[in-house]
Amino acid sequence: xxxxxxxxxxxxGHHVTLITRVGCHxxxxxxxxxxxxRDELGFGYDELDVDADRDRRNEYSDRVPVILIDGKEHxxxxxxxxxxxxxxxx
Amino acid sequence: MTVPxxxxxxxxxxxxxxxxxxxxxDTPAIIDGRERVTWSELDARATTAALAxxxxxxxxxxxxxxxxxxxxxxxxxxxxxxxxxxxxVPVNPTYTVPELAHVIDDSGxxxxxxxxxxSASVSTVRPDxxxxxxxxxxxxxxxxxxxxxxxxxxxxxxxGRPKGAMLSTxxxxxxxxxVAALDPPMVTADDVAFVPLxxxxxxxxxxxxxxxLHAGATTVLADRFDPxxxxxxxxxxxxxxxxxxxxxxxxxxxxxxxxxxxxxxRYALSGSAPLPAALAAQYASLGITLHEGYGLTETAPGVxxxxxxxxxxxxxxxxxxxxxxxDQDGSPVEDDDDPGQLFVRxxxxxxxxxxDGADGPDTDGWFGTGDIAVRDDDGDLTLVxxxxxxxxxxxxxxxxxxxxxxxxAQPGVAEVAVVGADDQVTGEAVVAYVVxxxxxxxxxxxLVSAAAESLAKxxxxxxxxxxxxxxxxxxxxxxxxxxxxxxxxxxx
Numbered sequence: 137x138x139x140x141x142x143x144x145x146x147x148x149g150h151h152v153t154l155i156t157r158v159g160c161h162x163x164x165x166x167x168x169x170x171x172x173x174r175d176e177l178g179f180g181y182d183e184l185d186v187d188a189d190r191d192r193r194n195e196y197s198d199r200v201p202v203i204l205i206d207g208k209e210h211x212x213x214x215x216x217x218x219x220x221x222x223x224x225x226x
Numbered sequence: 227m228t229v230p231x232x233x234x235x236x237x238x239x240x241x242x243x244x245x246x247x248x249x250x251x252d253t254p255a256i257i258d259g260r261e262r263v264t265w266s267e268l269d270a271r272a273t274t275a276a277l278a279x280x281x282x283x284x285x286x287x288x289x290x291x292x293x294x295x296x297x298x299x300x301x302x303x304x305x306x307x308x309x310x311x312x313x314x315v316p317v318n319p320t321y322t323v324p325e326l327a328h329v330i331d332d333s334g335x336x337x338x339x340x341x342x343x344x345s346a347s348v349s350t351v352r353p354d355x356x357x358x359x360x361x362x363x364x365x366x367x368x369x370x371x372x373x374x375x376x377x378x379x380x381x382x383x384x385x386g387r388p389k390g391a392m393l394s395t396x397x398x399x400x401x402x403x404x405v406a407a408l409d410p411p412m413v414t415a416d417d418v419a420f421v422p423l424x425x426x427x428x429x430x431x432x433x434x435x436x437x438x439l440h441a442g443a444t445t446v447l448a449d450r451f452d453p454x455x456x457x458x459x460x461x462x463x464x465x466x467x468x469x470x471x472x473x474x475x476x477x478x479x480x481x482x483x484x485x486x487x488x489x490x491x492r493y494a495l496s497g498s499a500p501l502p503a504a505l506a507a508q509y510a511s512l513g514i515t516l517h518e519g520y521g522l523t524e525t526a527p528g529v530x531x532x533x534x535x536x537x538x539x540x541x542x543x544x545x546x547x548x549x550x551x552x553d554q555d556g557s558p559v560e561d562d563d564d565p566g567q568l569f570v571r572x573x574x575x576x577x578x579x580x581x582d583g584a585d586g587p588d589t590d591g592w593f594g595t596g597d598i599a600v601r602d603d604d605g606d607l608t609l610v611x612x613x614x615x616x617x618x619x620x621x622x623x624x625x626x627x628x629x630x631x632x633x634x635a636q637p638g639v640a641e642v643a644v645v646g647a648d649d650q651v652t653g654e655a656v657v658a659y660v661v662x663x664x665x666x667x668x669x670x671x672x673l674v675s676a677a678a679e680s681l682a683k684x685x686x687x688x689x690x691x692x693x694x695x696x697x698x699x700x701x702x703x704x705x706x707x708x709x710x711x712x713x714x715x716x717x718x
Contacts, residue, residue, distance in 0.1 A: 209604065
């Protein structure tokens with residue numbers, strides 16, 4: 137368990153969170169895109185259901201999927217690959 | 227041509243009505259004043275209009291000009307023209323005789339439908355006369371689909387002579403699909419959408435009406451904008467979505483009835499002209515977020531949308547629309563906050579201008595909007611001006627929008643427009659036109675010295691003219707070319 141978690145960490149230690157909703161097509165698209173980029177860039181990753189937590193819902197409900205890098209909002213709706221790569225390179 | 231099955235993917239805008247008529251035949255589709263039309267009635271009326279248009283001798287691919295105000299007649303004839311296999315040419319009812327003549331001649335329209343008396347050199351009919359004379363029959367199902375041009379939309383044009391942007395069915399439906407993909411949806415079948423916009427303009431036509439037709443929502447229309455009456459309509463019809471222009475939101479803001487009318491509104495979209503940050507803030511203080519959308523005729527129209535309410539921003543590209551900022555050499559802007567011309571790519575793009583598709587998207591599918599934007603660290607875009615409005619003072623770039631926001635923030639300034647004027651010494655110079663707020667008097671020298679606190683010297687206006695009003699287009703944009711012509715004349 138601990139080993140698996142450590143191996144998820146990018147060398148620079150970046151962690152990406154995708155905030156999703158069940159049945160949201162744009163969320164599926166973003167998850168697929170991130171899965172591909174993760175193979176290449178090796179960042180930590182988790183997905184959170186926007187409706188599973190009240191604070192999260194209040195913050196993000198009206199614009200899923202939302203992409204967070206190290207807990208800070210990076211963007212929503214669609215992952216812009218160039219911007220994302222630049223942000224992870226920092 | 228389309229033969230709709232029960233679960234068929236819509237192949238035309240008119241197909242959206244067939245779909246809603248199957249799903250919810252008895253719910254209201256359009257409310258226009260005292261007239262209420264269900265989806266099955268709208269479906270039948272669209273077919274009637276199609277039969278009437280075919281009976282008047284029009285054939286597949288012919289252009290029909292609709293010079294009509296916002297109302298049921300426009301909707302029915304637009305949908306009917308689609309079913310009849312025709313290309314709709316929406317025309318501004320306030321066009322002068324020469325303006326109308328240009329559109330008719332350029333488009334080669336074979337029929338003009340107008341409620342006004344017309345001297346146009348084309349066969350002309352009133353909408354009521356046309357529809358009353360319709361033969362009975364079945365839906366001709368001659369829908370223009372895919373790459374077929376469905377609408378020829380003459381751009382309102384803040385510069386020069388209107389050109390006909392060719393919008394294919396593919397482009398129109400793509401933009402509706404792009405908006406419909408958002409989660410949560412902007413409009414659903416349970417919504418009542420208020421669209422007090424001109425339908426001869428792309429924002430009213432494909433964002434207002436189109437999105438509602440796509441969602442199967444009820445559309446409440448309003449012609450001639452009356453702030454007080456429209457707020458009463460919103461309350462009476464239990465409106466849940468408002469799609470309007472900044473000028474409308476500004477006029478409503480002054481009225482006490484605003485809070486009641488907006489009580490049931492869960493989504494308010496502002497488009498067709500820049501939304502002043504102060505106006506958005508005023509609504510925010512009432513708990514209402516005005517979402518600014520950005521688009522253009524050539525992109526059918528939606529490009530970006532501000533979903534967070536960040537002040538002054540046009541937000542992010544709609545999913546499915548690609549945006550790139552390019553510098554003057556055409557290479558992508560590297561750094562955040564550096565301005566670049568906004569280029570757009572996506573299936574919602576037009577097919578060039580009538581008739582030969584000139585000046586459309588390039589071979590890679592990109593189209594330059596002529597708008598200058600910056601992208602911030604969050605990935606949100608903000609417009610800073612028009613490429614064509616860029617003023618070069620001693621070779622330094624001045625974006626009029628920056629000067630406008632500084633002057634506009636001074637007390638007593640209601641509206642401001644900044645243009646470039648020829649200057650013998652500096653090449654070009656900044657010239658400002660300011661409209662005083664009611665009861666205020668403005669001193670040009672004082673405005674310039676106040677602006678000097680936040681603007682570099684080369685950005686300061688050479689002249690500030692205090693004027694009663696600025697010339698506006700129908701959707702509220704300042705016609706800067708008129709101001710520019712004026713400042714050029716004055717300097718001679």
